[in-house]
Amino acid sequence: MIKNKNKKPTGNVEISTFHIGDAVLGINILDIQEINKEFEITKVPQSSDHIAGVMNLRGRIVTVLNTDKILGLSNDRNDKGNRIIIVDSKGEYIGLIADSIGDVVLADNSVIELPPSNMGHIKGKFFQGVLKNKGQLIGILNIDGVLGG
């Protein structure tokens, strides 16, 4: 179930954490291309709710997704401190909007648990696993699940 993309023999993974509303989420740092702060999103009328719009990433058109809407989370987005996490999926860069970015957590694969069928109100298919860190529960996103295959 847990896809171990980390090739290191120690079995350690680095998880970049971020916040959407009250939820603490994580993405395997190897899935992340970069995290952006300065950006201008062009809305795409008549597209799905899940799509925030498109942005220019050094000459590439990148689709930016409303991570909160996909996961069914409410957010307290004020558009100021927002960050866009650019992930590389099937050769395409895709942006995920986060309210704010947290720490990078180093964890051993063995302490990452299987995700429950749903976590909070979020469906289980969006998660790769769950990590308990300093009393916080971090839901590690399954990028393919979030991006819709």
Added chain:
Amino acid sequence: MEEKSKNTETSVQVSLKLLDTLMSLAGELVLGRNQLLQGINNTNMDTISVSGQRIDLITSEIQDVIMRTRMQSVEGLFGKILQKFRGWVTHNNSGKDVELDRTILETMHKPLEDLVEVFIDDGKTNKNEITLKAFQDAGHVNIVVSAGTSRILSDDIPDKAAEVIEGLGGVVDVEPIGDAGCDLIIKLPLTLAIIPSQMTSIGNEKFAIPQTNLSELLRIPAAEVKDKIEKVGDAEVIRLRGELLPLLDLSALLDIPRMYLSPENGETMPERRINLADRRSPKYDSDGSVVQNEKPDDALKLLERDKSDRRQHKSSATNIAVVSAGNYKYGLVVDRFHDSEEIVVKPIGRHLKDCQTYAGATIMGDGKVSLILDILNLAQMSGLSTVSESNQLSDKLQQGQTSEKLKESVVVFKNLETEYFAASFEYVQRIERFSTTSIEYIGGRNVIQYRGGALPLYQMSQIFDVESLPERELQEVVVFSVNDKEFGLMVTPPVDILEVHLDIDTRSFEKTGVRGTMSINGHTTLVLDILEMAESFLERIL
């Protein structure tokens, strides 16, 4: 395999001529830059603007030449396929003049092989039956693989091939032909192409309309909206040179609030108008009959009101891009027109593939992304009628209009300041202004040398019981022509040509040469019967 082919061919064969052109352009560019730097150092605006223009020209040329180094004939790709499937695929000359970006051609090699193999593996294909052809239409390059007798279904297309084609932003389709056989149509966009586009905006969002789809740009001043934009059923249409075009309101379609530039403070304000058509616009049922028509009196009042029209501001004009694609021709209503720009079409991500509204996206000079409208899909999505359907509607409307009260063109002029006259425009030849000194009095009448002959001139006082005209330096003359005979009527300006509903009161003023009186622009106007006048008075005066 596919990954490899992307990386193997890293060198390009470019004709020396192109390279030489590029070299000399590079030299020009350096000169332009030096000139620009000089201008900036000396803060000389003239030099800066001259070098700016120069660099602009050179850049376009370099862009063009570099593009050409990347474009290659589809022929090369076809050649490879022919070689591999010798005996199966026959030569087809079309495709020689169709060019595609080399990366697309290279990437297409494998999927095209796979597709041809599908036909061969099918078992029903005879030798030399498969043909390849390529043609270009509206920003797409189509590659067609036809099989003589084999018929496959779209499910038979190898996933891998379909994936690669979609990766290029293209589509592959199977079209059955007759009882047996089918065409495999691969539609490839010119993704790396640079296309000239008209930039437009709705609210604060900019959209590009490919120039290939654009026929013309219309700007309907607010005061003319009621005359030009009509409502047929629920649809709004514009009459353009006799042709009836459906209108599509981009702001309503994309659900973006319209904005207009406030003439008072120069700020953009949300537009409060919802309908394009003025409430004074004529309305028709979808079968062409008039639903609501202004009373003739209203028409006159409207003419009067024009001067104080609330929507006279230039900025509240309606901007319409007349576009065509496939079988559709329509007017796309936008807030503003911007410049025409050469834009680089960039592919959009897989999440937006389902969104039919756009043909792609581009990055503007300010770094912001703008979307390129898909003119054909916009029309289909909104269920617009095709050109032939609108023509039928247009015919119906015309029939409807003949039953309507007739509108007639009249020429309106004055004798003295407060004496208003009108005459049917039918007999008006020209409206002239002569110097009074050139008017001669010969044989008891006024004449003027006019276009190689003597034009007899009259004034109203010779016909009706009105004061004669005061002497002026210049004299306005309306030249009429009745039964091939020309004569001029000396008048006091302004001379106007108007379209009015003729609603003449024939009782209040009965006299030969007069049709009656009517109110035009709030003035009681004597409507002349030029034919009768010419016959009964002018002949006698002659």
